[in-house]
Amino acid sequence: MIASRLPRALHPVAWWAWAIALATAASRTSNPLLLALIFAVLGLAVTTRRGSAPWARGYRFYLMLALTVIAVRVLFRVVFESPVAPGEVILFWLPQLPMPSWYSGIQIGGAVSLQAVLSASLDGMRLACMLCCVGAANTLANPKRALRVLPGALYELGVAVTVALSVAPQLVESVQRVRRARRLRGAAGRGVRALRAIAIPVLHDALDRSLLLAASMDTRGYGRTSAATPANRRLTAALLLAGLAGLCLGGYGLLGAGLPGGAGAAAFAAGAAACVAGLALGSRRVSRSRYRPDPWGWPEWVVTGCGVAGAVVFCLGTGYNPAALNPGVYPLRWPALPPLPVAALALSVLAVLAAPPPTPAATRALAAAPVPRGGRPQPIPSAEP
Amino acid sequence: MISFDHVGVRYDGAREPVLRDIDLEIDEGELCLVVGRTGSGKSTLLAAINGLVPYFTGGTLTGRVITGGRDTAAFRPRELADVVGLVGQDPAAGFVTDTVDEELAYTMEQLAVDPLAMRARLEETLDLLGIAGLRDRPLRALSGGQQQRVAIGAALTAHPRVLVLDEPTSALDPVSAEDVLAAITRLVHDLGVTVVLAEHRLERVLPYADRLVWLAGDGTAVSGAPAQVLRSADVRPPVVEIGRLAGWDPLPLSVRDARRLAAPLRARLPAAPPVPGHVSRAGAGPVLTARGVVVRYGPLIAVAGADLALLPGEITALMGRNGSGKSSLLWALQGTGERAGGTVSAGPSGQDPARLSPAQARRLVGLVPQIPTDLLYLDTVAAELAQADRDARHEAARPGQRRTAREILDAIAPDVPPDAHPRDLSAGQQLSLVLAIQLAAAPAVMLLDEPTRGLDYHAKAGLAGALDLLADAGHAIVIATHDVEFAARSCDRVVVLADGEIVSDGPSATVLTASPAFAPQAAKVLAPLPYLTAAQVAAALEPAPAS
Numbered sequence: 001m002i003a004s005r006l007p008r009a010l011h012p013v014a015w016w017a018w019a020i021a022l023a024t025a026a027s028r029t030s031n032p033l034l035l036a037l038i039f040a041v042l043g044l045a046v047t048t049r050r051g052s053a054p055w056a057r058g059y060r061f062y063l064m065l066a067l068t069v070i071a072v073r074v075l076f077r078v079v080f081e082s083p084v085a086p087g088e089v090i091l092f093w094l095p096q097l098p099m100p101s102w103y104s105g106i107q108i109g110g111a112v113s114l115q116a117v118l119s120a121s122l123d124g125m126r127l128a129c130m131l132c133c134v135g136a137a138n139t140l141a142n143p144k145r146a147l148r149v150l151p152g153a154l155y156e157l158g159v160a161v162t163v164a165l166s167v168a169p170q171l172v173e174s175v176q177r178v179r180r181a182r183r184l185r186g187a188a189g190r191g192v193r194a195l196r197a198i199a200i201p202v203l204h205d206a207l208d209r210s211l212l213l214a215a216s217m218d219t220r221g222y223g224r225t226s227a228a229t230p231a232n233r234r235l236t237a238a239l240l241l242a243g244l245a246g247l248c249l250g251g252y253g254l255l256g257a258g259l260p261g262g263a264g265a266a267a268f269a270a271g272a273a274a275c276v277a278g279l280a281l282g283s284r285r286v287s288r289s290r291y292r293p294d295p296w297g298w299p300e301w302v303v304t305g306c307g308v309a310g311a312v313v314f315c316l317g318t319g320y321n322p323a324a325l326n327p328g329v330y331p332l333r334w335p336a337l338p339p340l341p342v343a344a345l346a347l348s349v350l351a352v353l354a355a356p357p358p359t360p361a362a363t364r365a366l367a368a369a370p371v372p373r374g375g376r377p378q379p380i381p382s383a384e385p
Numbered sequence: 386m387i388s389f390d391h392v393g394v395r396y397d398g399a400r401e402p403v404l405r406d407i408d409l410e411i412d413e414g415e416l417c418l419v420v421g422r423t424g425s426g427k428s429t430l431l432a433a434i435n436g437l438v439p440y441f442t443g444g445t446l447t448g449r450v451i452t453g454g455r456d457t458a459a460f461r462p463r464e465l466a467d468v469v470g471l472v473g474q475d476p477a478a479g480f481v482t483d484t485v486d487e488e489l490a491y492t493m494e495q496l497a498v499d500p501l502a503m504r505a506r507l508e509e510t511l512d513l514l515g516i517a518g519l520r521d522r523p524l525r526a527l528s529g530g531q532q533q534r535v536a537i538g539a540a541l542t543a544h545p546r547v548l549v550l551d552e553p554t555s556a557l558d559p560v561s562a563e564d565v566l567a568a569i570t571r572l573v574h575d576l577g578v579t580v581v582l583a584e585h586r587l588e589r590v591l592p593y594a595d596r597l598v599w600l601a602g603d604g605t606a607v608s609g610a611p612a613q614v615l616r617s618a619d620v621r622p623p624v625v626e627i628g629r630l631a632g633w634d635p636l637p638l639s640v641r642d643a644r645r646l647a648a649p650l651r652a653r654l655p656a657a658p659p660v661p662g663h664v665s666r667a668g669a670g671p672v673l674t675a676r677g678v679v680v681r682y683g684p685l686i687a688v689a690g691a692d693l694a695l696l697p698g699e700i701t702a703l704m705g706r707n708g709s710g711k712s713s714l715l716w717a718l719q720g721t722g723e724r725a726g727g728t729v730s731a732g733p734s735g736q737d738p739a740r741l742s743p744a745q746a747r748r749l750v751g752l753v754p755q756i757p758t759d760l761l762y763l764d765t766v767a768a769e770l771a772q773a774d775r776d777a778r779h780e781a782a783r784p785g786q787r788r789t790a791r792e793i794l795d796a797i798a799p800d801v802p803p804d805a806h807p808r809d810l811s812a813g814q815q816l817s818l819v820l821a822i823q824l825a826a827a828p829a830v831m832l833l834d835e836p837t838r839g840l841d842y843h844a845k846a847g848l849a850g851a852l853d854l855l856a857d858a859g860h861a862i863v864i865a866t867h868d869v870e871f872a873a874r875s876c877d878r879v880v881v882l883a884d885g886e887i888v889s890d891g892p893s894a895t896v897l898t899a900s901p902a903f904a905p906q907a908a909k910v911l912a913p914l915p916y917l918t919a920a921q922v923a924a925a926l927e928p929a930p931a932s
Contacts, residue, residue, distance in 0.1 A: 053523075144483070159481075166483055181759035183721045184752050185822065186744035186776050200762040204808060209478050215441050216479030220539070221466030221495035287497040291490030292504070359521075 004297035007357045009051065012141030013149055014300040018307035018351055019137035025314040025344070026129040029325040030122045033337050034345070035129050041348045042129075042136045050139050051358040062135025066128030073124030074117060081110030088113035089332070115329040122329075145294065153236065153282025159222075163213065167206070174205045224287070232281070239278030246271020299354050306351035310344035386547060386579045387411040387434055392448035393604070394429050394438055403429045405604035407448070413546070414577040416570070416593055418584060418611070420620050421600030423811050423841045427583040430600065431549050434581060435469035436462045453546050467496055470540025471549040474839075475556070476532045477524070485527075485535055486511075486520045492543040503542075510538045513575075514568050529707055530561025534568055541572070547579045548572065555585060555839050558706040558867045559903065566590060585841050588622035588870070588906055592639035612636045620842050623870060623906040626919035630926055643910045653926070654914055660924045662894060662917035665877040666856040667699035672731065672829040673718065673750065673861060679726035680713040680885075687713035689885040690727065695830055695861035700852055702872035702893065703865040705882035711865040712755065714882065715832045718863075719752040731830060744776070751828035755835050757819035758808065766810070766818060767803040770794065773822040794821035797851035813844030817851065824855070831855060833864040837871050849875035873897055873905040873917040893917070 026038050050056040084090065096109040144165065147158040178201045187194075217223075246267050253264020317325065324338035389409035395402040403426040411417050419427050432438040436457035439446045450457045453468035470492070473479050482488045489510060493503045511517040514534045519527065527535065533553055540548060550569065554562035570593045572578045584590050591597075597611040599618040607614055612635045615625050624643045628636040631650045637643035671694040680688040688710045695701065703711050716722025718729055720738030729737055731749040738746040754760070763769045773790040794801055798817035801810065807818060816836050824831065837845055845868070852862055852875055866872060872879055872893055879896040881889045889896050894915055898908050907916050916922055 163481070177756070178759045180721065181754045181756075183743040184719065184747060184754060185760050185773075186747050186826070197762045201759050204758070212473060212475065212478035213481070215437055215462075216471075216473065217481055218441060218462045219435060219437060219466060219469075219471045220481070220492040221463045221543070222481075224463045224466070224495060289494055289497045289500055289503065291487065291494055291500065291507070293500070 004295070004299055005356050007359045009142065009145070009294065009358065010049070010140070010303060010355045011294040011296050011300045012143075012146035014296075014303045014355075015141040016137045016146065017304040018348070019133045019140075021307035021311035022136075022348060023130040023133035024311040025341075026126055026133060028314040028317075029341070030119075030126055031325055031327055031335050031337075032122055032125065033335055034325070034341055035122075035125050037342065037345045038129050039132065041345055041352070042132050044349060045352045045355075046136050046139055049352060049355050049358055051142075052360075053142065055142060056139050059135055059139045062132050062139075065135075066131050069128045069131060070121055070124035073127070074120045077116050077120035078112050079108060081107040081112075082116055084111050084113055085115075085330070087330075088115045090114075091117065115332060118329050118332075148290070149294075151279045151283045152288065153240075153279045155288065156223075167210075170209065171202065171206060174202050178202050178205075236278050236282040239274050239281065243271045243274030243276075243278055246274055299356055302354040303351040306347040306354075310348050313340055313344035386413045386415075386453060387581070388449075388451045389433075390449040390451070392433065392446065392450055394426070394433065394444055394446050396442070396444040399444075402604050403444075404433075404600075404606070407606050409598065409606065409608050411579060411581065411596065413579055414573065415579055415595045416573045416590075417579075417581045417596040417598060418587070418590055418594040419581065419598045419600065420584070420587060420618065421841075422602055422620065422843055423813065423839075425600040425602045426604065427600060428551055430598070430606070431471070431551050431581060431583055433457070434547065434549050435465045435471055436460065437471070463495075466492060466545075467543055468545055469547045469549060470537075470543060470545035472533075472536045472540050472551065472553060474552045476536035479536060480524050480532075483523055483525070484520075485516065485522055485524060488524060488535060488539050489542050492539060496543055498543075506542050506544070510542045513541070513571070514538045515564075528561065530557050530564050533557065533561075533565050537565070537568065541578075545578070547581065550580065550582045552583050552585060552839075554589065559869070560706055562586070562589060562867075566593075585839070586622075586868075587620060588624060591622060591625075592641075594638075611638055623919045624910060627907060627910055627922055630919065630923050640906055640909045643906075647910050650922075651911055651914055654911070654916070654922065655925055656914065658914075658916050658921040658925055660921055662873050662921060663700070663875055663877055665699065666853075667877055668697040668859065670697070671695055671861075672697050673729070674731075674735075675718055675727065675729045677727035678714065678717050678724060678729065680710065680717050680723055681725045682723070687885050688717060688882075691882075691885070691887050693718070693880065693887070693890075695863065697829065697859045697861050698856045699878060700856050700862045700864070700876045701878045701880055702876035703863055703880050703882065704867070704869075704872065709882045710885040711882055712834050713885075715752060715834050715863065715865055718830075719750045719832055720746040721752070747823065747826045747828060748777075749828055750830040750832065751823035751826060752832040753816065753819050753823055753834065753836060755838075757815050760819050760822065761807040761815070764806060765804050766794075766801055766807055767791075769807055769818065769822060770803075770825075773825040777825040777827070788825075788827075790821045790825040793824045794818060796854055797821065798847065811844070812839045813841075813847055816840070816844075816848065820851065824860075828860070830861045830863070833862070835865050835867070837864075837866050837868045845871055869897065869903060869905050870918075873907070874920070 022038055022041065026035060029035065046059045050059070078094070081096070091112050091114050093111055094109040096107070099107065144162050147161055150158045175198065178198050182197055248271070250264050250266075250268025250271050253267055313319075314325065320338040320340040324336050325341065327335035387409070388411070389407045392404060392407040393402050394404040407430070419430060421427050429438050432442065433446065433450050434452055436450070438444065440461055452465060455465060455468065457465070480488055481491050486507060489507050490503060493506065498506070511520055514537060516531065516534050516538060519531060519535070524532065524535065537548070537550070537553070553569070554565055557565065566589055569580060569582065573580050573593070582590060591611060594611050596608060597614040599607045599614050599620070601607065607617065615621060615636055621629070624640055625636050625638070628643060628646075631646075633646050637646060673695040675691060675693045678688055678691045678693075679686070691714055703714065705711055713722060717724040720729070720741065721743065724739055729739065731738055736749060738749050741749070761769055763772060770790040777790075794817060797820065798814060801814050801818060807815065810818065820833070836848060840848065849871070852864070855862055864876070876893050878891065879889070879893045880887055881896065889899070894917060897917060898904050898912070898915055904912070905917050907918050907922060911922070
């Protein structure tokens, strides 16, 4: 077996690139067959390549969210009437709610056609599919490890996010503990007093914890910036600020019509260059090393490459009939399955197979479990009566 | 390695300095033990070693602290990270990452250690502390003892020459505490790391200490060989106390030393102690009866069918390792915690507290939780006490039997200032305050979940006195505790839980001496004589004339 195919976690950036590429593909199509194929690819990736960490168990919630999105979309289309075109199949009639004449833009109730329901559910399906792509990326790649690829200059930002992520569950735990303890005092008081009795101990707890954490981080060398001079720091800040301004201006120019097209693009490019320079300069002053950086081997290239190739096929629309991506519901007929996009999705499946299997953390954790309950000698043997 | 030159520390707004005029030299490779009462400045002294005092805490430091040749006036804590590793009381609060190996690597990453060296060091550290099996596990899933060892490991991977530990075993059961201390002594002996350690439970560490620093409480410190310093210090483990009573010189520091000197003493002592370890005040007729109590959390069974009857005036110690179900049993008895099976009946009419409203349940059974401050939310002690009286108001109160929270607090801890903020009180005072609040409802049964953690010898003596007062008043008391010495001195009965089952239940003299490994020190020194405490030895020696 080749070393890079041994069980390990794939580089988080590779998974994110793959998932974003799939989401891009999904955004270009409303062909239910293609969308269903994308769902299938995601399902395959999640079931075969996710680890056993807590964050890898969240895909269910994304699926439920996706179903909700489709349901809400269809519900709105059914409740708010849209004009019925000739030739549409009427499914049923809803009682119509009379609206005042000055509010005639929206009609509630009325005819519900098959075409309307279908196009709404296809729209919802597309949105749901993109959501699931993000969910799959979150499930496949540890979000905290993904933050570690930030350039050195943004390291502090990454740490802040990591700490915030771990504080939230602590806060929940502490609220539960205080609420339980409050019952010991008779749980007296309602409303503001009850809120106070819970909030004050919890906030005290949170503040104490954050002070301890800050002291611990300081003790352990966080923020040792050995080679930074004040001038260097100021130059970095100026470059980043100018870069951001350039990006904003360029974005405005490219998207709106306020600036001549060339100026917008130039501002965008200059801003990007300034940002990169600022980040590079900022990263140079940081002296820090990284424990077990995620390797970028050929599986990472394959995963990223296959994903991007798929997205390109969907975006370009050459080599097949681009209308097949969006078959439409007029006239109502079974959508065709264009061969090239299907091949592109097959590439994505190949990417999943190329990715190394996840580390069997479950079995490892079992083997590493502490002395089993009851395995230790009893502290005090039972006294004979 | 570490030198304090006329060091004084005064926090902003404080009337008195915490430390004054401290002169101290700690040599390379020493294990230095810092002792003193709560509030005597132990943590301040430790944090001054790497400059957290005053850079992080504020306040003014006078004099000079030099650690590993670097003056803390010129180097900030982060710049001393390669010289000093510091581990706090609550290791979980200092964790930055979320798995064991990332946590161990964190300091090395900050110090820009070469990635290859980093991996090698990490493996060494895992082996040294015996945590190799935990490397992939999330930090939050570890037990207290494992977390503490990971925190020590995280400090060690940077190869510091000084390791500072602030009460590393205060929250641990005796076995986990033993593991951590064994790891620490191994560091001193195998790697020559200089270790500075603050610890309340002296008896565990004293045999290994090369130097003892005693903070007298007025800001000054006495430093020297342990046996010398302990002659004058006001904190003494039982083995030293027995040594003083018997007049041994040099003072024994370990059970082994004492045992070798103890033969003549054993001959002198009467075969049965003249006084019991604790004078029982138990009455007749149980005030709480529990049968077959089962507590389960999903697949995990925390309490597996416990039977317990509590007598009025009886003080019961509930012992057992971390996770053996002590807290779950107490919460289930009180009625607020989950109970999957069994019956609990409390009070004269035999009611089940779980079926009553919280306000009614606490009139039958009171509980002081492990973190007593969870119950406090007002600005002053007086306001908390007044609120407690309002909460406890009920028609059924017999006039004359009810006392106000203030009266109760004055009886058990007279020195708590009424206008202080509850969060500013010492751990012992906070415990007394919460105890008084809970007692204002006049419950017949009082349960305390690990009240002894973080208390020094004096605070423990204060707690023991308060418990005696409550027992006199006819309360049945249960304390969950890891502290064998405390159980020997202040409990009539010991109940031991293991894996949710009661494995032994009997008078403390019987249960605590049944196994030598977990007996109090006095019992270890004087076995086979059934002595439990140094006070019993003192009482036995008293009538004999000194001649």
